[in-house]
Amino acid sequence: MMNIRPIKTEEDYHNAISRIEELWGAKKDTPEGDESDLLVTLVESYEMKHYPIAPPDPIDAIKFRMEQMGLTNADMEKFLGSQSRVSEVLNRKRRLSLGMIKSLYKGLKIPAEILLA
Template sequence: MNIRPIKTEEDYQASLSRIEALWGVKKDTPEGDELDLLVTLVESYELKHYPIAPPDPVDAIKFRMEQMGMSSADMVKYLGSQSRVSEILNRKRKLTLGMIKSLYKDLKIPAEILLS
């Protein structure tokens, strides 16, 4: 086992290849330990070099609606009138604090996403 920090894209690609070769090995073996270490290093490298931005609030609302099989009419009780729902979903109006609280409490959309 020759594990070292991932500093370059070449190191990253080599680590991914090694992970693929080790995938499925038994835990608590030298190969299993190597796999665990490589996965940790790759995750760290990816967080630094390929960050994933949180979704914007409207995308998060639409995603939750899709997950729950909701229509825009279902959102009236969280956002107000049908025209208000339309304005929010079309990004013509910003969420109010009351709307954010309702979406967080009732639909479990993370507040940090709704506030961004």
């Protein structure tokens, strides 16, 4: 029978991880599968609260999207302005303006909350 409680301490967290490992491969819709699902949900909640992942750096996000889409610095002029402005932004010598953020959001689908960070 399951005895699942909220994860409040590091010890609780490590015990839950160990139990998940024991239950690894449990069949869905079985008591073990249900226990595993509940523990994973509790562990994820604990990790989000105690080990938050910082949003990516805006310039790193732009460079990543450029790489994904095969874009060059010249391609970025339509989003950021002149060639020198693209260079300044990508080399962190100029901050993104609101206009640039809107253009990158619309054109490259980079989330605004990342660009505003």
